[in-house]
Amino acid sequence: GAVVSQHPSRVICKSGTSVKIECRSLDFQATTMFWYRQFPKQSLMLMATSNEGSKATYEQGVEKDKFLINHASLTLSTLTVTSAHPEDSSFYICSVKRGGRWDTQYFGPGTRLTVL
Amino acid sequence: GQQLNQSPQSMFIQEGEDVSMNCTSSSIFNTWLWYKQDPGEGPVLLIALYKAGELTSNGRLTAQFGITRKDSFLNISASIPSDVGIYFCAGQLGETSGSRLTFGEGTQLTVNP
Numbered sequence: 001g002a003v004v005s006q007h008p009s010r011v012i013c014k015s016g017t018s019v020k021i022e023c024r025s026l027d028f029q030a031t032t033m034f035w036y037r038q039f040p041k042q043s044l045m046l047m048a049t050s051n052e053g054s055k056a057t058y059e060q061g062v063e064k065d066k067f068l069i070n071h072a073s074l075t076l077s078t079l080t081v082t083s084a085h086p087e088d089s090s091f092y093i094c095s096v097k098r099g100g101r102w103d104t105q106y107f108g109p110g111t112r113l114t115v116l
Numbered sequence: 117g118q119q120l121n122q123s124p125q126s127m128f129i130q131e132g133e134d135v136s137m138n139c140t141s142s143s144i145f146n147t148w149l150w151y152k153q154d155p156g157e158g159p160v161l162l163i164a165l166y167k168a169g170e171l172t173s174n175g176r177l178t179a180q181f182g183i184t185r186k187d188s189f190l191n192i193s194a195s196i197p198s199d200v201g202i203y204f205c206a207g208q209l210g211e212t213s214g215s216r217l218t219f220g221e222g223t224q225l226t227v228n229p
Contacts, residue, residue: 044159046216093159095158095217104147104149104161104164105161106161107151109157109158110158
């Protein structure tokens with residue numbers, strides 16, 4: 001069964017609005033979650049690492065004020081795209097890290113964001 | 117930074133054929149992972165490799181962690197139409213790097229029935 005869920009699966013919004021995407025770890029508590037974006041026919045690009053109870057760590061070139069990440073519990077992380085613009089249209093995917101010996105990441109089903 | 121070279125970029129094969137794809141890195145990884153992504157979906161973990169030289173199978177899939185820790189390959193035997201998708205390799209250094217994954221560019225597999 002699914003290990004990670006994302007909501008919504010797709011969203012269309014107007015330019016200038018904010019959009020929140022939820023990522024839930026279903027099978028285990030995840031102290032660390034990751035947010036990726038993927039453009040068509042490209043690989044996944046890590047945007048930020050979300051740590052429960054602390055500030056997210058953003059990759060170089062990713063605006064932290066534009067992509068707000070909140071990891072309020074061990075099973076939920078949210079990504080808010082603020083003041084979205086058409087160039088923010090992309091496929092956003094989260095992953096959860098299963099720690100310990102099995103240091104493996106499991107990915108959510110993704111959220112397709114289209115900004116008009 | 118680390119880079120992963122994944123090849124081939126795309127493959128067109130007939131159903132029943134075997135497939136091989138590989139990834140090479142300019143530096144070492146402590147974990148190699150192989151994922152499959154269907155259109156509009158997130159990547160699904162196929163095989164995880166944790167030890168240099170490790171050879172692991174998952175059904176018709178076999179993957180190996182290169183002995184130098186700088187490469188990995190994935191083989192698919194007796195391909196079927198549902199094998200169609202994009203296959204990604206990913207390398208991970210481990211806790212010291214925050215468990216960040218470095219992804220290859222992907223191999224687009226097409227299987228003709």
